[in-house]
Amino acid sequence: MIDWKIAILVPILPALGFFIMLFFGGRMPRKGDWFATGIMGATLALSLSIFVHLFKQNSAYATILESTPWFNAAPGRPFLAGILVDNLSALMIVMISTISFLVHLFSIGYMHGDVRYHRFFTVLQLFTAAMLALVLADNFLTLYVAWEIMGLCSYLLIGHYFDKQSAANASLKAFMTTRIGDVLMFVGILIIFTQTGSFRFENVFSAVAAGTFTGNWQMWAGLLLFGGAMGKSAQFPLHIWLPDAMEGPTPVSALIHAATMVAAGVFLMARSYPMLTPEVFLVMAYVGGFTAIFAATIGIVMDDIKKVLAYSTISQLGYMMLGLGVGGFIFSGYTSGVYHLITHAFFKACLFLGSGSVIHAVHSQSMSQMGGLRRKLPITFATFIIATLALTGLPPFSGFFTKDSIIAGSIQLSGQNSAHILLPIFSVAAAALTSFYMFRLIILTFFGTPRDEAKYAHAHESPWTMALPLMILTALSIWPMGGHHDWFWFRNPVPLRSEVVSRYTPEGSILAVAHDKEQKAVFVETPQESHEHPEAASPRGLITAMKVVPIHEPEEEHAHHLAVIFSLCAFFLGLGGAYLTYSARKISAEAMARRFRPVYVLLLNKYYVDEFFQIAVIRPLMRLCGLAAWLDRWVVDGAVNATGRVTKVLSYIAGQFDRIIVDGAVNGVANSVAGVGRNLSRLQTGRVGNYLVFILAGVVFLGGFMFWMAVK
């Protein structure tokens, strides 16, 4: 029987790999790329076995929780650090290690011949270790530590080509922008600690359940955590770093800026779900929904293939946040948000790696230099188009189910409270825009005639190390995760938020979800009256007895039907629009751009958010810095210089004192020592007899002295 505490090895393996790569990687054959990939393979195998182990337990509560005292936060209050593997993190580690492994494999081909090849793999290892540690953390503090390490790795990898000015700037921008969020998040964590006395999720959540952590503190802690998530997951208005982060190598974009690190914010919200308040949920839903449509509109005018994908990522992250936010009111929301994270990770990584393959082939990122590449890159084309279908939400590809579920959640919420009508509008419109810009990208890249003959002639299919990850990721995009509904709920990785659900559902009666004997998920009603299903009780002791209510409420069914219709309409609308504009040329993009020139310019300049930051934040900051510099120069420096002058005078006096008195004394001592030495050196006759006389005299003297002491 395996001790499942070995789950701790999941982050430790790549961490070890990092250290080995750091010190010995340069001396390994091929600079250790296969070593790093092998480490990731081992991590993937371990993650899979842990996932299967938890999966076989058929329970939403299957958990490996292992903590050990780390240090004493206060006398008698040891700070426990450990790993928490529940359904959510089990799914996450499989996703992370799969994509990391494939990205390693892809990078062997893509980064071939790079100057900093070794450094690249080393940092990838560190990043993977940090990300795995983040999802396995059982407390906010280690989560935060891993979070910051990821930020560092992101900085290093975006700035991989740091001799390029734009890459150096982009890495700095990414680091500084996410830092804003990180500071907010850290304040939030501190609030949590001061209010509950613990960093551990378990203790924090039980404090919430027990009602000792409530009110404004709870709300602000949640909002501040969401601030951190906004930075990391590139939510409006802190999204500005992500498009610039595309300066990094494409595998990095796939791993960090599409699949894993940017999902860390979403994961953080999912993890801290039980402690969030309705206000936080609403903020999440609106920020997420707005980000989804906002980024999608920018995506339709971008020319750089990676920038399009970057805005698409922002948009999809918005979807996830929307799903999670809606999940505070609609039960399906949490699952759809988390599942969208997973499915998106696979197909977006596939899209990025595919774009990497394209870039590798044509040595350009600009779509205006591509076209017709489907004949030259058949594998890339096939995988790209399937991943696109998954992203745009065509059944039966994975993205359809999760996106549809998010849209359904928003529709259901607006059905409950028509004040939230904007959310379904955002989500459906963003779906249409997604479909439009993605097919625009495909048409411009793979169809039509080559716009740059030289580059087209040069293009070639990538080696197998690049093609294989693409195919695997494509297969994972086809896999309809969460396809059938019962099955979908059955695999619900969500730890039950009984108290939250019971407090905020409109009926006020639904308590939790549990699994009955047919392993179907059910809603459970208020506990006090009936004792029909005691065996369905939660092991966390929140539910004592319950009444089983079928899950498919008519309202929800209705919302799902609507969502399917809307999202399919959006899909075909976007597809049709892209086809008419860019392939059939029935609509002239140029004419549209001329006609709606202000809008076009607005979009092209990304809504001037960067400029807004420039004016509203950076320029005042620079002014402030200028003022500080002026103060520094005239006030501080003046004081310093005056001090310096006074010191100079004083030191002149001290110098004279030194020269005459101290040096005199020193020289005197030295001279007398030299004289004594000169005299004493006469004793060194080199004659053994003399030495023996001295020794004997010494023996007699010391012996006599000791004897005298003894007698006395």
Add this chain to the structure above:
Amino acid sequence: MGPIGLQHYLVLGAILFVLGVIGIVSRKNAVGILISIELMLNAANINLIAFSRYSNKPIFPTTMPEAAYMDGQVFAIFVIILAACEAAVALAIILNLFNMFGTIEVDDADTMRG
């Protein structure tokens, strides 16, 4: 003049030892120094054997009762062995000294004078 006891031997050893010391300190001739060293070693040996004779506590447990107080004599044997070594090496050194300086007066070999 009472009966001879341990003290007599110790005093004899001390006198011989001091004579050896005086010889070492005063002599210039390397062979003379060697003679004095032998004197000192013999003085030490007298002490060792006298202690062995007058000891009444065995140092180590032994299966041979007669050998219980023989440690001092064994030490004396080692001293003699080392004296032989020392004499051989010292003689070799003296011959070298003679080859180098043409004399065995140690004061003439003052290459290390400060």
Add this chain to the structure above:
Amino acid sequence: MNASTVIFWIIAVLAVGSAIVATYAKNIVNAAFGLFFTLLAIAGVYVFLDADFLAITQVVVYVGGILVLLLFGILLTNKNIDFVTVDGSRSYLVGTLLGAALLVMVLSILQLATWNNVPTAPPPGGTTAPIGYMLLKNYLLAFEFSSVTLLAALIGAAYLVRGRDKD
């Protein structure tokens, strides 16, 4: 005052007297002969101490070996054919004074202690068998080391006095 006490005193005086000769003789050959008598007297002291094996060893090794070696040394390093090697004219005054001080110190320390004056019974069959037993039992390691040391000293001595290569 029995005969053995008288003999002890005679031996002791002989030892000290010839040691004085060994220390103070101007002629180094005389000093060597002084040492010869001292060693013989010490062998007698060993007999007094019931250390028969040691007494024999003393005579054989010291008188027969080391002393002969010394004489060889004197002869080999002597330029004077007249067999008179006079020690240099260093003053004995300092050495004697210091030695006297040392003697006074040692003797006064001796006075402080109470010594066990009752000798233990000597082994009935002589000391040779017990010494051999001890050497090969309790002191085997030291015995082996001393044999190695002896070998090393011999090799070292042979190396030191070897004929120089032509250089």
